[in-house]
Amino acid sequence: MGEQSLSEFMLQNLQHFWDLTGFNNATWEHFVMLAVGMFFLWLAIKKNFEPMLLVPIGFGILIGNIPFAAGTEVGIYEEGTVLNILYNGVSAGWYPPLIFLGIGAMTDFTALIANPKLMLVGAAAQFGIFGAYMVALALGFAPDQAGAIAIIGGADGPTAIFLSSKLAPNLMGAIAVSAYSYMALVPVIQPPIMRLLTTKKERVIKMKPARAVSQNEKIIFPIVGLLLTCFVVPTALPLLGMLFFGNLLRECGVTTRLAKTASNALTDIVTILLGMTVGASTQASEFLTAETIGIFALGFMAFIIASTSGVLFVKLFNLVLPKSKKLNPLIGNAGVSAVPMSARISNNLGLEYDPSNYLLMHAMGPNVAGVIGSATAAGVLLAFLA
Amino acid sequence: MKKNILLVIIAVVACAMTSYAQGRKGLCINEVMVQNDSSSIIDEYGLYHAWVELFNSTHAPMEISSVFLTNDPNVPKKYPVPLGDVKTEIPSRQHVIFWADNEPNKGTFHLSFQLEAGKDNWIGIYDADGITLIDSVTVPANLASNTTWARIADGETGWEVRDGSEAKYITPSSNNIIVDTNGKVDMFAEKDANGFVLTLMAMAIVFSALLVLSICFYIISKTGEKISKINKLKAQGIAPEEVAKGEKINDSGEEIAAIAMALHEHLNAHDQENTILTINKVKRAYSPWSSKIYGLRELPRR
Numbered sequence: 043m044g045e046q047s048l049s050e051f052m053l054q055n056l057q058h059f060w061d062l063t064g065f066n067n068a069t070w071e072h073f074v075m076l077a078v079g080m081f082f083l084w085l086a087i088k089k090n091f092e093p094m095l096l097v098p099i100g101f102g103i104l105i106g107n108i109p110f111a112a113g114t115e116v117g118i119y120e121e122g123t124v125l126n127i128l129y130n131g132v133s134a135g136w137y138p139p140l141i142f143l144g145i146g147a148m149t150d151f152t153a154l155i156a157n158p159k160l161m162l163v164g165a166a167a168q169f170g171i172f173g174a175y176m177v178a179l180a181l182g183f184a185p186d187q188a189g190a191i192a193i194i195g196g197a198d199g200p201t202a203i204f205l206s207s208k209l210a211p212n213l214m215g216a217i218a219v220s221a222y223s224y225m226a227l228v229p230v231i232q233p234p235i236m237r238l239l240t241t242k243k244e245r246v247i248k249m250k251p252a253r254a255v256s257q258n259e260k261i262i263f264p265i266v267g268l269l270l271t272c273f274v275v276p277t278a279l280p281l282l283g284m285l286f287f288g289n290l291l292r293e294c295g296v297t298t299r300l301a302k303t304a305s306n307a308l309t310d311i312v313t314i315l316l317g318m319t320v321g322a323s324t325q326a327s328e329f330l331t332a333e334t335i336g337i338f339a340l341g342f343m344a345f346i347i348a349s350t351s352g353v354l355f356v357k358l359f360n361l362v363l364p365k366s367k368k369l370n371p372l373i374g375n376a377g378v379s380a381v382p383m384s385a386r387i388s389n390n391l392g393l394e395y396d397p398s399n400y401l402l403m404h405a406m407g408p409n410v411a412g413v414i415g416s417a418t419a420a421g422v423l424l425a426f427l428a
Numbered sequence: 429m430k431k432n433i434l435l436v437i438i439a440v441v442a443c444a445m446t447s448y449a450q451g452r453k454g455l456c457i458n459e460v461m462v463q464n465d466s467s468s469i470i471d472e473y474g475l476y477h478a479w480v481e482l483f484n485s486t487h488a489p490m491e492i493s494s495v496f497l498t499n500d501p502n503v504p505k506k507y508p509v510p511l512g513d514v515k516t517e518i519p520s521r522q523h524v525i526f527w528a529d530n531e532p533n534k535g536t537f538h539l540s541f542q543l544e545a546g547k548d549n550w551i552g553i554y555d556a557d558g559i560t561l562i563d564s565v566t567v568p569a570n571l572a573s574n575t576t577w578a579r580i581a582d583g584e585t586g587w588e589v590r591d592g593s594e595a596k597y598i599t600p601s602s603n604n605i606i607v608d609t610n611g612k613v614d615m616f617a618e619k620d621a622n623g624f625v626l627t628l629m630a631m632a633i634v635f636s637a638l639l640v641l642s643i644c645f646y647i648i649s650k651t652g653e654k655i656s657k658i659n660k661l662k663a664q665g666i667a668p669e670e671v672a673k674g675e676k677i678n679d680s681g682e683e684i685a686a687i688a689m690a691l692h693e694h695l696n697a698h699d700q701e702n703t704i705l706t707i708n709k710v711k712r713a714y715s716p717w718s719s720k721i722y723g724l725r726e727l728p729r730r
Contacts, residue, residue, distance in 0.1 A: 155649065158642035165631075165638040172627035179623045185616040188623065254681065259645075259652055266644055274637040411638060418637050422630040427613055 067109035071326035079103030079321065085226065092226035092383075095199065095317055099222055102321020118322045129319045132214070135207040137316040138200035139284040144309025145200075145413065146264070146288025147301045149381065153407040155259050156252035159359075160404075163369075164411025166355030167377025168419045170195030170348020175423075178340050186210055189423040191337050194221045195344025196416030197228065197378035203320065204281060205420040208428050215323040216334040220341040222320070228383045231342075232349050232375045236391055239353045240371045245395040247370040249404045257295070264289040271418055277428075278421025285417065345378070352377030352408065369404075376405040379412035452495060454486035456563040457551055458523060459578035459590075459604065462543045467574045467592070469525075469600045471538075477529040478543040480551055481600060484518035485583030491517045495562065496554040497526060499541045504554040504561075507532065507540040521582070523601045543567070581605050 060066050082100030086093040105125070110116055118125040131137035154160055171192045178188035190210035193202045194217060202221035206214040224231065264286035272279050291301040353374035360368045372392050376384040388405035459481040461467065471477055480497070484490040493516040498506035509516055513536040518524050525537065532540040543549045552564035567577045571589065575598075580586040582604050590596040599606070620626055 155645055158645040158649070161638040161642040162635070165635045168634050169627075169631060172623070172630055176623035176627055179621065184613060185620075185623070185626075186610065186613045251682070253649075255649075256652055256656060259648060262648060263645070266648070267641060270641050270644060271637050274633065274640075414641075415634055415638060418634050419630060422633050426626060426630070427610075427616065 062111050062114060064109040067111055069109070069326065071330045072107050072109045074330060075103060075107040075324060075326045078324075079107065082223075082321075091229075092222070094313060095222050096226055098314055098317025099219060099321040102318040103219075103324050104321075105318065106322030106325050118319065118325065119328075125319065125322055128315055129323060131312070131315060132203055132218075132319050132323065133207055133211065135204050135280070137312050138204035139280040140312045141200040141309060141316065142281050142417070143284040143288040143304050144312070145381070146285040146290075147292045147305035148309070149285075149289060149292075149410050149413070150406070151263050151289060151410055152255045152260065153252055153403050154410050155255045155263055157404070157407050160369075160373075160407030161411040161414070162359065163352055163356055163374055163377045163408035164379075164413075164415040165377075167348045167352035167374070167408070167412055168196065168415045169351035170197075170344045170346075170378065171416070171419050171423075173347040173351070174340050174344030177343060178336075181336060181340070183336075186427045187213060189427045190214075190217055191340050192344055193217070193416070193420055193423065194224065194337075194341035195348045195378070196412070196419060197221070197225055197345065197348065197380040197384070198413065198416045199225060200316075201281060201379075201416050201420045203316070205423060208424055212328075213333065213337060215320065215325075215329055216337045217341075218320040219324055219329075220338050222317075223338075224341055224345045225380045225383070228345075228378075228380045229387055231345050232384060232387050233391055235346060235349045236353055236372055236375050236387075239350065239357070242395065244357070244371050245392065246399060247368055248396075248399055249370055249373075249401070250367065252403055252407075257293070260293040261290070261295075264293065267414065271414060275418050275421035275425065277424040278417045281417040281420065282414065285413065348378045349375045349384075370399070370401055373401055373405040373408055376407075376409040377412045377415070379409065379416045381409050381413060382406065384412075385409040452490060452492065452553075452555055452562055454484060454583075455490060455492060455495070455518075455553060456483050456485055456579075456583055457481070457553065457565045458483035458582060459576050459599065460543070460549070460551065460565065460567050461574070461576045461598070461600075462549055462567055462571050463545045463573040465573050467598065469598075471527050471529070471534075473534065475529070477527040479600065480526045480528060480539070480543075481523050482518070482526065482553070483523050483579075483582050484520060487520050489517050489519050492524070494556040496556075496558055497539055498552050498554065499528075499543065499550060501550060501552060501564075504552065505558045510536050523582075523603075525601050545571075545573070578604055 064072075079100045079102075082096045082103060085091045086096035086100060106118055113120075115123050116125070117123060118129050120126055131140075173192075174195045175188050175192035178191050179185065183191060186209040190202075190206040190213055193205045196202065199218065199222045203214065203218050206217040210217070267289075268282060268286040271282050275282075288301070288304050291297045291304055353371050355377070356369050356371040356374035360371070363369065370388075370392060373385075373388045376388050378384055385402055385405035385408075389400060389402035392399045392401035457480060460479070461469075462478050464476045464478055466476065469476075469479065482492070493509050493511045493513065495509050496505045496507060497509065498504050500506060515524070515536060526539050527534075527537060528539045528541060528543045530540060530542045531538050543551075546569055548569045549567040550564065551567065553562040554560060555562055565577070565587070571577055572591070574592065576590045577587060578590045578599070580588050588596070590598050592598045616623075616626060
């Protein structure tokens, strides 16, 4: 082998190496997605918008959009790759129930048990899902796709992933990113709607403090809740089963260690994997389509409809409630299940108009009812359309 | 002792339930061809034989090794499906074909009996105990050559003759009804194009589920309140009937707080602090894993 052939050999290998590099495989779509990922990271780190979600998702978008040559077995959609194995929790839908286990172990249902009628506020806010479903149909989406997109209105990321993995797996990346983005933007989206739909007089309504709830009631709640809701909608069993199971671990008093693991370590691990893989699933080729823009627009609208219907339902409900038991319509927005962000918004807005009016605990009622409501709504959509 | 007995009972019930859950009740005979002269289906040796299609009607994989296939109810253990073949696990809602060629040495899926044309052919599947009949079918004697006796839909009760025509296609190792679309979605797309009906139904279901839950908890809370009140009275030595007749017992937190504050104001009671500051050394077990010296750097704090 002479000197010439050695250089040729080197050149050939370098050429092959160049073919594999991101620079050679990059398209403008990759750069758009990398910019989106960086925007998410900026929102999370600089603006503190849901950093626990947006940092993994944003970085996942960067991971998923590093250009590479097809067949190098690194992509999230290539079977057997590390990312593909981690993505199985999303595509097969087993991350969301684990997150729900953690949510159950973290959630205190006291506010809801003390005032069970607040469950109806959580139910009313689910109109956001079905309102968006009708609009999605009008825009030409098939019923199963429309159902998967509409669930964004539930403001519940794990539920959105769970449902879209069953009804429209091809749209799951866009739906998940859209759901989590709007959940992060709840403090921006909801207050103007709440101000628009309420009068100053309504905003200062003081609600009666919640009664004390016994430990027995707290233990009975997850058991009865599971039986009642899952007998009606067994399709929601993976979500509601885990939610109520997590809550029982928390409340029964004899499994504190399990409850701590479920609400801390387990939830953190699954959140990291879920966020990162959902972000990485937004490969430019799959993500940058006209459908994605439609999904983002519909998701935004679903959020608005959900918040609106929650607030309007409280106003309507007040018409039949005695004066002493009237609800502050500012807790209506909390019917979407962005826990506890939307309840915090109710509280902040309430304090803005009356510094002595703390609505947080009252708003937590519809907020946690929203979690149950959106999981039930997902189960209903699954039963009708899967 | 009682606790041990209870544990044994629970274990026995759990075992019984598990064994029931693992039964092969969902295995069924799905389609049978008695005379296979020139149909398009041949075995792995390129030969035409009668065949029996089994279907796993459950939504979980089913291992069928050690079940028995037979054409004689008096000899239930005629052909045991051999152990150790990975192909004997039928995936959920899938099929497997057995060749009735009386040549079991050819492989797992070759039965030790043949089906006879022009006669009624009884075929049965027995569970591993050789006693429990899982499923059976009698194929009519008048079944023509290259036609099958098949369930109208997989795992369902009705049977029909299939002659291979466009309407009555023969489906070895495949669904008896081939569905290429999602019927529910198509139905909603056609009958409920604007989504109003689904919205109405779904909202009604979500509302009623949460309404029932809320009513249920209203009742539970009222009952709980009543019970705790009675218990409290009992602890104070007051009979519940006395309270029903007499004055109302009030124990709301707000009222107790108001009384406490009023007493505090009236008595001008203030806590007396001793104003002694004590500093105790905090002892922590040393571990190099948590040592700052060995850490690369501290995490940034915002």
